[in-house]
Amino acid sequence: MQTLTVDLGERSYPIYIGLGLLTQAELFRRHLAGQQVAIVTNETVAPLYLGSLQQALDGLQVATVILPDGESFKTWETLQLIFDGLLQARHDRKTTIIALGGGVVGDMAGFAAACYQRGVDFIQVPTTLLSQVDSSVGGKTGINHPLGKNMVGAFYQPNAVVIDTSVLASLPSRELSAGLAEVIKYGLICDPDFLAWLEEHIEELRALRSAVVIEAIERSCAAKARVVGADERESGLRAILNLGHTFGHAIETHMGYGVWLHGEAVAAGTVMALEMSTRLGWISAAERDRGIRLLQRAGLPVVPPAEMTPQDFLEHMAVDKKVLAGRLRLVLLRRLGEAVITDDFPREVLDSTLRADYRALVAQLGQ
DSSP states (O other), rough: OOEEEEOOGGOEEEEEEEETTTHHHHHHHHHHHSSSEEEETTTTIIIIIIHHHHTTTTTTTEEEEEEOOOGGGGGHHHHHHHHHHHHHHOOOOEEEEEEEEHHHHHHHHHHHHHHGGGEEEEEEOOOHIIIIITTTTSSSEEEEEEEEEEEEEEEEEEEEEEEGGGGGSOOOOHHHHHHHHHHHHHHHHHHHHHHHHHHHHHHHHHHHHHHHHHHHHHHHHHHHHHHOOOOOOOOHOOOOGGGHHHHHHHEEEEEEBBBOHHHHHHHHHHHHHHHHHHHHSSSSSHHHHHHHHHHHTOOOOOHHHHHHOOHHHHHHTTTTTTTTBBBOOEEEEEETEEEEEEESHHHHHHHHHHHOOHHHHHHTOOO
C-alpha cells in the first residue's frame, strides 16, 4: 500500500493506494467520527462492492443509500435521497458518510456531507479511474445545473481517500479510457517526465497491469495533492487542473449530461486547448500533435462534436466557473509540462480555435 498526504494543515488527510483495500476494516475505522456510517453508492456499484464494504464495517450502525447511476442524476432531486436516508436512519453529527462509487457519487456524497447538520465527516472510496486520480482528491463537491456543470457545490475535504485498484477490473473500457484523460492531463500541465512515462506505458495502463496502474494513480494523486495543498479553494494555481475542462464542460452541457463521459469531453477539450496554445505560438505543432496522439492511444475522442457551433461553445463557456468580471479565463500550455490560466488572448485566436477543422487535423496525424 502507498500512502500520500494532502497537506492542508489541520485538515490534512491521507490517500491510501493499493490492492484489496476495500476489505481492510482498520483503514476505515481509524477515520470514523462515531458508530454511525452512511454508505452512499449507486445501482451499478452496489452489487459489486457494497457487500465487501459492509463486511469491513461490521458491528457499526450502517445505513445505505443507493442512487441511480449516471451524470444525468447529479441533481438536487437525487441529492435529497441522501438526506432522506440520513434522516430516516436518525444519523447525527457524528455520522460518517462513505462515498462508494465514481465521480458523481463522490461529488454528491461530499456535498451532502458538507450540508447535513452543517457538516459531517466523509470518506472517499472511488471506484473509477477518473475518480481515483481526480475527483476524489481535493474536496470539490457539488451537483450540476441545467445551465452549467458543477455550478452548485462546496469545497469540503474528506477524512481520507481509499483507492482500491482491484475494483478497476470491473470497469468498462470506455470508463477506463475516460479516466486516462485526467491522468494524461497531469503530464501536460506540470510533469513532462510523467508525460514521457505515459507515452511508454499507455498500453500497459489500458491492459490494467497492476504495478503500472498503481504508479500512474500515485503520480497523478501526488501531482493533484501538490496543487491543492498550494491553492485549496482555486484562487489561482489550482485552476491549472482544469486543462480542457472549459471546452469539455461546454460539450457535456450542450450534448446532455452523460451522453459524453466527462473524461471524453475533457479529452476533446484538451485537444482544443492544445490547438489554441499552438495558435498563440506557445507550443509547436509537433508538441500539439504529441498530446493528441497520446489521447488517441488512450482510446479517447479527440474531435469535438460536429453539431456544436462556435456560438454553442461560447454560450456555455460564458457560465464557466473560471469567468471573472465577465472575462473568460482559459487554461492553456506555455510548453508541455507548464500550464497557465489566462484571460489575455486575442478574441480572434479563440474564434479561430472554435472554428478549426479538427477532423482534418487528426486525419493528418496518420499520414
